[in-house]
Amino acid sequence: MKAITLVSPREISVVDDWPEPECGPGEVIVQMRGVGLCGTDLAAFDGKAAVPAFPWIIGHEGGGDIVRVGADVSDRAVGDRVVIEPNIGCGHCAACAAGRSSLCETRLSVGFGMSGLLAERVAIPADYTWVVDRSTPDVALACFEPLVVAHNAVRRAGVRPGDDALVVGAGSVGQLICHALAQAGAQPWVTEPHPGRMQLALTLGAKAAQDRDGVLYPFVFETSGVKPVWENALTSVAKGGLLSLVGFTREPVELVPMDVVRNQITIRGHLIYDHPADFPATLEAVRAGTLVAEQAVQARYSADDAVAAFAAVREVPGKTWIDFSDWYGTPGG
Ligand SMILES: [Zn+2]
Ligand SMILES: [Zn+2]
Incomplete structure (x- = not known):
């Protein structure tokens, strides 16, 4: 599949031979539609925040459509449009049990502790995908996480x-x-x-x-x-x-x-958000029309132009997002 890879600090390469993600039990495969870039991504891009290996896939703000559901997943379905909650609590420590997953010592961050979202398809624990209206535009999927x-x-x-x-x-x-x-x-x-x-x-x-x-x-x-x-x-x-x-x-x-x-x-x-309460609270405000995720968006790049996106992102006063629409429907999708 296609992926936007960080080959070494400050070097992005768009490839078409990245291995497909495996869909484990309790996971879903999401075909990405939009991914936002933020300062955390730039820290990884610059080599200031360590990633586990090179080449590596960064990106943690985004969403898309579920194209596969793993064993044991009953409350998500193929075709659901979702935003991804990209900080995965362990689920069994005291912090997670108290609904404070942001304090979980072994919390995995998408794009750092696990592979990121700048790829055609990603595997995510089903509980960390949140179903949105089918009409939600790609740009809103890309901008939802920082709104939370x-x-x-x-x-x-x-x-x-x-x-x-x-x-x-x-x-x-x-x-x-x-x-x-x-x-x-x-x-x-x-x-x-x-x-x-x-x-x-x-x-x-x-x-x-x-x-x-x-x-x-x-x-x-x-x-x-x-x-x-x-x-x-x-x-x-x-x-x-x-x-x-x-x-x-x-x-x-x-x-x-x-x-x-x-x-x-x-x-x-104040660090990020807690699972499972905070994503649904913001979803409710967006559904009610109170909040609009794409408010601060100022630049859009097609996934094939990711190198240009990373080169320009610092000069954009608002949010930059990567549009995956050119990649829909490619083999395996
Ligand atoms: Zn971010
Ligand atoms: Zn935990």
Whole structure:
């Protein structure tokens, strides 16, 4: 089958002789229709995030149509259109049992611990595919996973209608947090140095926070993971407020405990989403028309042009996605 492979750091190659995935018990084979690219993929592309071997298939944001179901799978069928939840909990540790698969120590990430989505067909545990309406466009399949991250960050923060929230950084997750905040009836304010990203955030309902020196916010979402920006984010939280950390850095940062204690600030790390609750919660919001997955999309590349997609992705202010429609119906599909 065809696949988009990472041959070595910074080298992508589209091949047509990648082995077909095997459909194990409890798994389904998904014919991919759309895959989004994000900073995590770029970290692997750049060689900054290790992959198990070369050549390797990365990609973790996407969906398609089920073309085969494995033994023991009774609640998914050939022809179902699905989005893929690409972080697979072990299913039996304390964290997984408590519905906190994001804390599972042996959680497998698609594209890192297991082969990724940038291929014609992929094998995925059936429970980690979520059936969507048959009419769901490919672009929405490609953009659904980061929407779950953003929606879940906003839900967990407990934002209410009328609340002001500062969003630090307007990469695709920052933009989708703006979208989720606006749809929750809150007012997102955004700081972002890149003019194109800022513009896109404004179209999603955010207002520019740059000129509001000294204004404090009950909710601050830090999505940049950049050290000096992190420190500004902390000092922008109002008394009794929440700093939700979505972006991350390994660099140590300055924090004055007295300020945090006196102002009774909550600092909360937010990583991805939990199985099985969070994907269905976002699916429900999309079905109701409250959230739109493809809000931040700005660039589309055909799967055969994946080399160009990776070359250009950093320059695109919004989301880049890979369209697999040229690959439908090839042998084995
Ligand atoms: Zn991602
Ligand atoms: Zn687990």
